[in-house]
Amino acid sequence: MKKIFLAVLAISTIALTSCSNDSKDDTTATGNGSLKLEFDNVYGAADLALNTEYTNSNGEKVKPNNVIYIISNVVLTKADGSTYTVPKSSSYFFVNETDEASTLITLPNIPAGDYTKVKFGIGVDQAQYDAGADGQGDLWTTAALPSLGMTWSWASGYKFVKFEGTVTSTTHTDAPYKVHTGKTGSIYNYAEATLDFPNNALVRTNITPQVHIMADVKKIIDGTTVINFEEGLDVMGGTKVQQIMANNVPTMFEAHHVHND
């Protein structure tokens, strides 16, 4: 992944140069195009590699082996402030570290224009829970795929973030830990992130911009709220899950650069 990262940097430099040439005003842009969101998981300052040991601020050493999260309800904002909301029924995505295809989300039928930011949810929102099965299509079937395992039977719903691995701490040596977040009782724990693009994403009938998003999964457990696995290897409910979703997850994403080609 490091190599890719470097390549991406190189390309982005080109993209940056080319984009200044490209930034004609978008009032002329018509028709629909597509936009891609690429989720690149990192661990702090390093690219994420599964089964590799990372040390957290509390001294605990974790080796993640499974990272999956739900990205939902994507809204794109244009330079003029107008927004495009991806239809809810086609706006739930499972980003799975072990399935590279799942980390690149293609959004079709986007009105041409210059986009400046993206907002998305992490998890399933209250409106969807209130709607029950309505509009869920195959969400359950997908979540139930053995490769994902993102249904959450104890809450008749979905895991929003699944972050598993092993941990070595004062009393544990390579002990399996599990962080599962989702709706807990009447608390929805749905998180949102809004990312400004460092350069505009120019959606055209013949240009499909790709937004490269860095997702720092370290922040899930080592952010504003620090999870100490010493206090318990399973984090699946209660205030810890609420804090992870409220304080940590919204800050883990960054739009690093945009390719317009």
Added chain:
Amino acid sequence: MKKILLLTAFLAIAGCSSDDDTEYQNLPIDYQVPSNFPPLVYDLSRNPLTEKGFELGKKIFYDGRLSSDGTISCGFCHIQSDAFTHHGHTFSHGVNDASGTRNAPPVQNMAYQSQFFWDGASDHIEMLSMAPISSEIEMNGNIIDIINMMKNDAKYKQLYQQAFPNAPIDAEHLLKALGQFMTVLTSSNSRFDKYRRGETGGALTVAELAGYSLFNAKCATCHATDLFTDNTFRNNGLTINPQINDVGRYRVTQIPQDKFKFKVPSLRNIEKTAPYMHDGRFFTLEAVLNHYQSGVGNTENLDPILNTNGTLGIALTTEEKAKIIAFLKTLTDEEFLTNPKFSEF
């Protein structure tokens, strides 16, 4: 309610004659909220009830192919004549005879309920079916296999098409059909209901009426409305079985104040739904009343209503207990328990 009954009869007839008719016109079900009920919780506008939606839901409810071993349907544990409970089973057993640790509650008037399962693990009538189907103990079903089975079954293909024209056979519509079936499972014609609505057949005896007053005074804070639940979670003082140590609502929220709290259950058809409580520990209503009178334990998060200045439980004389039980038996709704429209065959 008469309307529903008439429709019921009509459904039964229409159901048989139209089996092979692909041009079949799906008819809406005109669902009326009984006048003594609280308002519906379920927003039917997102899933309008239809004859074929109900029929599809019923077929799914009674289909053992939803479970991994092909034998356990929803109806296996939720039996109509027992108000859709697993009568006589303290703990329901599911696939491979695996046994859970909770007693199956009745499936009735679900569209009025905002919290499902003893711990409120679900709060939507459509979403709740994800739990039994995926549960290793109950059905251990794989939704992907189930949808594939339905896509390859002629009868399902026809019913889905009729119930949800132009919609795919998918998890969303499976859940909606079950939601429709459970909504129509409305029990509202007990003698008590008729009494409340001033209908014929609604005469209560002096003892039953006395029991109703006692119930209102001593039980109705928790067992509220004509559905007998306030949809909250409370600890009614059951002593904790250390072998199971069911923490109740805490399992869902992991909030310490929720430990040992369970959903206040509806008491409709209570005569028919023994054994009682989340773990089925009491076999008779007498045992339940004795619990409230003298068995309440001061466990963590005991409901304050059951602890007045250190005196635990509810003051009840033998006579009062008998009257309350007489009242509880007026909640039995034979029409519901025997309605052929709800039955498997």
